[in-house]
Amino acid sequence: MRPQILLLALFLAVLPLSAIAAIGPDIAGGIWEPIKDLKNEHIIAIAEFAVTDFNRKSHAGVVLKDIRGGDSAAGDSDYRYLLHLTVEQPPSCYKAVVLEYNWLHHWEVLSFDSETC
Numbered sequence: 298m299r300p301q302i303l304l305l306a307l308f309l310a311v312l313p314l315s316a317i318a319a320i321g322p323d324i325a326g327g328i329w330e331p332i333k334d335l336k337n338e339h340i341i342a343i344a345e346f347a348v349t350d351f352n353r354k355s356h357a358g359v360v361l362k363d364i365r366g367g368d369s370a371a372g373d374s375d376y377r378y379l380l381h382l383t384v385e386q387p388p389s390c391y392k393a394v395v396l397e398y399n400w401l402h403h404w405e406v407l408s409f410d411s412e413t414c
Contacts, residue, residue: 327370329379335364343404344380347393350406359384359391365414374399377407383414390414 332340341364348361365381376397383390394407 327372327377329368329370332367332369332378332380335367340364340367340378340380343378343395343397344382344393346404347380347395347406347409348382348384351391351393351409359386361385362388365390381412 334340344364345361348359351357352359361382362385363383365383367378367380369379370377376399378393378395378397380393380395381390382393390412391409392412393409396405396407397403398405
């Protein structure tokens with residue numbers, strides 16, 4: 298009976314961590330602030346990276362049309378970007394969350410989901 302109690306205790310200890318990971322950037326990374334300059338080259342590059350990553354993973358052929366809006370949050374050693382994108386082929390809107398590791402100059406797409414325009 299003791300192995301079951303140990304497994305239950307382990308499960309209950311890990312459960313809150315998995316909930317935080319599932320929620321992701323809303324809790325784990327700083328205060329979200331609106332991106333003031335959506336035409337900034339760095340923001341455009343992040344949006345293009347997110348679309349390219351989506352195309353690579355889903356074998357889609359969407360093309361970035363515009364950045365409709367966005368927010369960013371600074372963490373201890375990273376930045377998180379929440380971008381609202383309009384893409385062509387077919388015309389639709391997506392929400393991308395991209396993590397930028399400061400010390401590595403590396404981006405990672407955390408999510409890329411369709412949303413209502």
